[in-house]
Amino acid sequence: MKKSIALTLLIAGTLGAAASAFASGHGDPRARFMAANCAYCHGPDGKSRGAIPSLAGLEAKYFVDQMKAFRDGSRPATVMQKHAMGYTEAEYEVMGKWFESHK
Numbered sequence: 257m258k259k260s261i262a263l264t265l266l267i268a269g270t271l272g273a274a275a276s277a278f279a280s281g282h283g284d285p286r287a288r289f290m291a292a293n294c295a296y297c298h299g300p301d302g303k304s305r306g307a308i309p310s311l312a313g314l315e316a317k318y319f320v321d322q323m324k325a326f327r328d329g330s331r332p333a334t335v336m337q338k339h340a341m342g343y344t345e346a347e348y349e350v351m352g353k354w355f356e357s358h359k
Contacts, residue, residue, distance in 0.1 A: 287354035290347060293339075301358045313359040316352030323348045 291302065294311060298304050302311030311319065325331035326340035343351070 284350060284354065286347075287350045290343070290351050291354050294351075302355045303358070311355040314352070314355050316349065316356045319352035319355055320345070320348045323352075 291311075294302060297308050298311045299306075299308075302314075304310040322331060323340045323343065324345070326333050326336040329337060
């Protein structure tokens with residue numbers, strides 16, 4: 257009886273952690289795939305090792321706002337406008353949550 261209760265609690269805890277990670281964008285496979293497109297310039301998991309800004313740890317809202325600004329041209333950029341045009345606002349949100357969760 258004690259083993260079945262412990263097993264049930266272990267499974268419930270694992271599922272809860274997985275659901276929490278997925279909801280935050282951290283476990284969303286789409287988020288990881290889209291964020292990987294940023295790695296060439298912004299570093300693995302958005303952690304830049306050079307002059308290009310890191311995306312890791314940015315607040316999701318800030319990330320989304322910047323992507324919208326690149327897309328509409330209100331923030332000048334050499335290549336980011338083209339990248340920003342390749343995603344929807346919903347995808348900006350998913351990527352923003354993913355980068356926010358990677359500090």
